[in-house]
Amino acid sequence: MTASITHTTGIPVRGTTTATGVRLWFQVHARSLAWLLPVVAIAAVVQAWNMGGIPQRIDDEGTYTAQAWAITHLGELTHYTYWYDHPPLGWIQIAGYTSLTGAFARYPFAVEAAREAMVFFAAVSAVLVFVLARRLGTARPTAAIAVLVFGLSPLALQYHRTVYIDNVATPWLLAAFVLVLSRRQQLAGFVGAAACLGVAVLSKETYLLALPFLVWMAFRRADPSTRRYTLSVAGAVLAVIGGGYILLAAVKGELLPSAGKVSLLEGVTYQLGSREASGSLFTGGSLANEAASQWWALDPVFIVLGSAAAIVGVFLRRVRPIAAMLVFLLAMMFRPNGYLPVPYVIMLVPFAALLVAYVGERAVLALSGITAFRARTRFRGVSRRALGGAWALVTVAALVAAVPLWGSQLRGFLVTDLDKPMAQAENWIGDNVDKRSRMLVDDAMWVDLVNDGFARNNVVWYYKLDTDGAVEKQSPNGWKDSDYVVTTDSMRTGGNSSSDVRQAIANSTSVATFGTGNQAVDVRQIHPQGETTAKQEITKATDQRKTLGTQLAQNPALEADSGTKSQFRAGQVDSRAMIALGQVLADRSVRVDRFTPMTGETGQAFRRVVLHASSTQAASRTEQTLEAMSSAFRPTSVERDGDTLTIVFPTTDPTSTAVSAS
Structure with missing residues (x-):
């Protein structure tokens, strides 16, 4: 709204206005x-x-x-x-x-x-x-x-x-x-x-x-x-x-x-x-x-x-x-x-x-x-x-x-991206952890994991495990009722006050680690039977993989360098991957690349296999063989590029796949 300016004679001057407020x-x-x-x-x-x-x-x-x-x-x-x-x-x-x-x-x-x-x-x-x-x-x-x-x-x-x-x-x-x-x-x-x-x-x-x-x-x-x-x-x-x-x-x-x-x-x-x-x-x-x-x-x-x-x-x-x-x-x-x-x-x-x-x-x-x-x-x-x-x-x-x-x-x-380990850990959990699992987590992950499909009651902020009556009712056995604990710097320092959180970490083994030092985020699977029993089972599973890997390394249809064969013999390869390879080698020869860990899985059994068939047609038949395997041994993904196949198997209980407890 504007107002006209009045001349000194008292007569308004047309067309002249003051500024608005x-x-x-x-x-x-x-x-x-x-x-x-x-x-x-x-x-x-x-x-x-x-x-x-x-x-x-x-x-x-x-x-x-x-x-x-x-x-x-x-x-x-x-x-x-x-x-x-x-x-x-x-x-x-x-x-x-x-x-x-x-x-x-x-x-x-x-x-x-x-x-x-x-x-x-x-x-x-x-x-x-x-x-x-x-x-x-x-x-x-x-x-x-x-x-x-x-x-x-x-x-x-x-x-x-x-x-x-x-x-x-x-x-x-x-x-x-x-x-x-x-x-x-x-x-x-x-x-x-x-x-x-x-x-x-x-x-x-x-x-x-x-x-x-x-x-x-x-x-x-x-x-x-x-x-x-x-x-x-x-x-x-x-x-x-x-x-x-x-x-x-x-x-x-x-x-x-x-x-x-x-x-x-x-x-x-x-x-x-x-x-x-x-x-x-x-x-x-x-x-x-x-x-x-x-x-x-x-x-x-x-x-x-x-x-x-x-x-x-x-x-x-x-x-x-x-x-x-x-x-x-x-x-x-x-x-x-x-x-x-x-x-x-x-x-x-x-x-x-x-x-x-x-x-x-x-x-x-x-x-x-x-x-x-x-x-x-x-x-x-x-x-x-x-x-x-x-x-x-x-x-x-x-x-x-x-x-x-x-x-x-x-x-x-x-x-600088200091949050990369946290992001990688969340993505890894979303891709590899069963949505029915119960997890103890840093609260910084809580909303993201619930949005990703995990049940609200199964994503437990570690601080509430033994301080909130409602959560305690859901966990009558305390830490033993959880499947995973995801440790961050906040949990490693702030979780010390909780006996349940300490026990969960002590009785767990790492399945994926991202980052180093204070920024490290460690996804750990909890063993309700206790740390000692879990380590015994891990040692037994590793020995079984060594036996299976030694037999596979001697297969004349397997083409691999000495370093790759030593990985088989050391029990460092996922048992399902070796069984699947055994099925493939029964029909045709394939060349297998040196195994490398997936992001965050250094120290875990290798579950990604890169192999090369003799031809594109042979690669196609190999893919069909893998897809026809029973659910216990079937890979989660098979990507074919010409005669090259990249095969990834799902994560499983570390008592059957981990190289060592940490």
Whole structure:
């Protein structure tokens, strides 16, 4: 809608209109947008590029993805019993994003869809970092630098890509600080800030730690004449939002502990008191030390500069509440008996980035003598310039160190595929494991395997094997009721607390392994009869294959080099493949290539045979012979190319095919 401009005589001038509200807003904020949009675009593109390749999917993000998927596909709050370990609003928002955008349908692995949601939340956070910096009085270039630090630090990128509900809570916390600094409509700003903090806390409960500092900021900003009223209303809004979560538990009859039911009180007690402590940051091997070591390996420059900026910021009035909050959050990490979650750093990153940029700008202004207030004494002026110069030198040194570090780290984020072993393992399971099998898995695989046709109750998140009553009822014999266990780094470290998981791994043998080191994913078949009996059966089966292979290697119709014949004699070839070859050799001569393992099956009996017939017609007759074999010996696939046949046999129980137990 447009309005005509009135001439000074009071007569409207035809054809002349003012800008619309939207156009006027863009005109007013054009310079800010010119700085904001490019840096947000850069941060979003870097995060989205190769987001499925690095980092490797982990159990925690699989859990939040599966919970979001359960809402949209199962109509349930979680894929297992919800036990109030975290408020559900975080994965509800992920579910909302994936539902609105159809993200789950666009990716081969469900976690990638949730990682796309993380890109969205990180982009929103980047915008809010810029706005918050501007409201704290920084120049536009400084606010843009804060966004770049927030978006491009390898430390930030690692955790912004990972599906953590902390990433969902972060934009809400930033919005709370932005709103509390609102220049107009203070009551609405305070109420909005309280609502945003409430959503942040119901997305990740640890964000409640920001409450005292948000109140401090609000108290400073509030008009003294209405301070009591505005703060009271904002407090009431926050209480109502938090009370809604408590009311949900009460309505479900799960507020207080009772027999056979979960409860909110037990969930809170677990998080605050009974959860295993992470130990001291200074104790090698402790959970806290390992978490901090991960952070340090990613970006020591940002950690040092951000921590220093927090300390300096405490002495700068405008950012003092935010700096004090960051110092407080850093101090919380040093509790000797507390729990330090790995994603804890996500809450610190945006405020550290903001303070690094803000303190850097103050240093430049102090050096140039351009400050809002002149120093009262010459000594203070000299001190201000000296401190500014010192910080400028620190910043320059940090840049010199950060450029090569960030360059190599960012290159890795953009081109490395650490998730390949996980993808290969899932594909192998889909191609080779009977869909009726029961598996203990990392939660990062749960949605994918259920989508692939495995029964929901047969894909068991390892953590739930002995902690969820419903799963325990399905597994009266514990680990013995499962057929496979798929180990990842998350399971090898986090599964140590479960006796059932340890027993499942100990009494299993590897049938396929993908990747190495921490990225290794091992598909293992469980032997309910126990490890000792399984090894005896494996040894017996290997001896039988050696006998069969020795006889086959002596067959004059077999054309093979000495290395291939030694593979037969060593019992390294699948017994069904040797029996099938024996049938073929009874009618005609064939040449067999040296055996090579299929992807992931190094150390297993060779089940792929490449043979060459004397002619195309002979190859066709050989193919007919193989297809006519009984189901016990029939291959899963036979591909013919002229006189060459590539034959693949199905996987079977490793007690009859494995070369050795591992």
